[in-house]
Amino acid sequence: MLSNLIDVVNAISKWSIPVFIAGIVTYGYIKKVKVYEAFTEGAKEGVYTAVRIIPYLVAMLVAIGIFRASGIMNALTTAISPLARFIGMPPETVPMALMRPLSGAGAQGIMLDLFKIYGPDSFIGRLAATMMGATDTTFYILTVYFGSVAIKNTRHALPAGLVADFVGIVSAVLVCRMVFGK
Amino acid sequence: MINMIWFLMIVVGVIVGGITGNIEAVTKAAVDSANSAVELSLGLIGVMTLWLGVMKIAEESGLVSALARALKPIMIRLFPEVPAEHPAMGAMVLNIAANVLGLGNAATPLGLKAMEELQKLNYKKDTATNAMCTFLAINTSSVQLIPTTTIAMMYAAGSTDPTVIIGPTMIATTLSTVAGVVAAKTFEKMPMFRA
Numbered sequence: 001m002l003s004n005l006i007d008v009v010n011a012i013s014k015w016s017i018p019v020f021i022a023g024i025v026t027y028g029y030i031k032k033v034k035v036y037e038a039f040t041e042g043a044k045e046g047v048y049t050a051v052r053i054i055p056y057l058v059a060m061l062v063a064i065g066i067f068r069a070s071g072i073m074n075a076l077t078t079a080i081s082p083l084a085r086f087i088g089m090p091p092e093t094v095p096m097a098l099m100r101p102l103s104g105a106g107a108q109g110i111m112l113d114l115f116k117i118y119g120p121d122s123f124i125g126r127l128a129a130t131m132m133g134a135t136d137t138t139f140y141i142l143t144v145y146f147g148s149v150a151i152k153n154t155r156h157a158l159p160a161g162l163v164a165d166f167v168g169i170v171s172a173v174l175v176c177r178m179v180f181g182k
Numbered sequence: 183m184i185n186m187i188w189f190l191m192i193v194v195g196v197i198v199g200g201i202t203g204n205i206e207a208v209t210k211a212a213v214d215s216a217n218s219a220v221e222l223s224l225g226l227i228g229v230m231t232l233w234l235g236v237m238k239i240a241e242e243s244g245l246v247s248a249l250a251r252a253l254k255p256i257m258i259r260l261f262p263e264v265p266a267e268h269p270a271m272g273a274m275v276l277n278i279a280a281n282v283l284g285l286g287n288a289a290t291p292l293g294l295k296a297m298e299e300l301q302k303l304n305y306k307k308d309t310a311t312n313a314m315c316t317f318l319a320i321n322t323s324s325v326q327l328i329p330t331t332t333i334a335m336m337y338a339a340g341s342t343d344p345t346v347i348i349g350p351t352m353i354a355t356t357l358s359t360v361a362g363v364v365a366a367k368t369f370e371k372m373p374m375f376r377a
Binding site for chain 2: 010012016017020021024025027028030031033035038039040041042043044045046047049050051053054057058059060061062063064065066067068069070071072075101108111112115116119120121125126129130131132133134135136137138141142144145146148149150151152153154155156157158159160161163164165166167168171172175176179180
């Protein structure tokens with residue numbers, strides 16, 4: 001049962017991209033699109049789009065880098081821990097929750113540490129894994145997406161994204177408590 | 183909002199770094215982050231080129247507009263400012279589909295294509311539209327159905343039952359997405375966020 005499920009998950013991650021590409025190319029071919037020409041036409045944009053993002057991404061990652069390196073995350077963790085405990089969230093997982101919207105790789109690193117210390121099948125390990133998938137790297141996504149079209153006034157996008165992050169983390173805690181019991 | 187947060191992250195970071203004796207780490211982080219931002223952007227060129235090429239085929243074959251048509255009832259409610267048959271709708275559907283399937287490196291280029299299409303409908307080019315903010319709320323809340331990478335990491339760390347997190351993750355991420363969309367729809371009417 002377990003190995004079957006893992007096989008299915010592995011198969012999905014192994015096959016999805018090739019199938020996605022082949023599916024679209026085949027559909028295009030059937031619909032008589034000059035697939036090679038269309039591909040190169042669209043692909044031209046790739047370089048410019050990537051380069052256009054650079055100033056926005058530098059601005060955001062430098063700020064996040066300074067913020068993280070300052071050691072303020074420890075202070076924030078201490079400040080938030082009582083609140084976390086109130087909803088039944090182990091304080092050990094608070095740094096990961098704070099890191100999740102700022103840096104995907106950073107949050108992943110904390111998750112792996114939690115796996116190492118408490119084990120991936122512990123409540124903390126499972127909660128960390130659930131938090132990982134509950135939301136995404138809000139700051140990075142906003143920067144890249146808005147940067148690509150040179151938008152500077154992002155209006156309510158960040159607050160809305162942070163609301164989603166907050167609800168995602170709290171839901172992860174509550175659902176994990178219900179499912180894995182603690 | 184973004185100006186204030188950016189300002190605070192830098193100034194608070196430097197001040198706290200000074201107090202806690204991490205000021206050298208702060209210096210290093212600033213320079214390293216700038217470098218890695220450029221590497222990250224340039225590193226996107228490959229997948230960006232690949233997926234924008236594939237996307238063009240999807241567009242010319244009519245697949246993009248067919249997808250937009252199929253999901254029209256949902257899409258026009260989420261994005262009332264965008265015409266139902268506009269290419270932006272199809273691009274957003276493809277981006278969300280790639281996210282749901284967990285095709286991480288396809289999702290970003292498809293999402294940027296959607297932003298480009300949404301920008302064509304924008305009359306104030308440096309300011310986000312309501313549709314953009316709603317679209318980003320969906321993206322930042324993550325809509326991936328099966329967290330394959332995380333499951334693989336749990337497995338590698340010695341988990342005997344990593345797939346147990348699929349259900350909880352689905353529930354949590356659905357709730358976060360609903361919250362994000364509701365927040366975007368609520369905030370867009372507030373005077374402080376007016377375009």
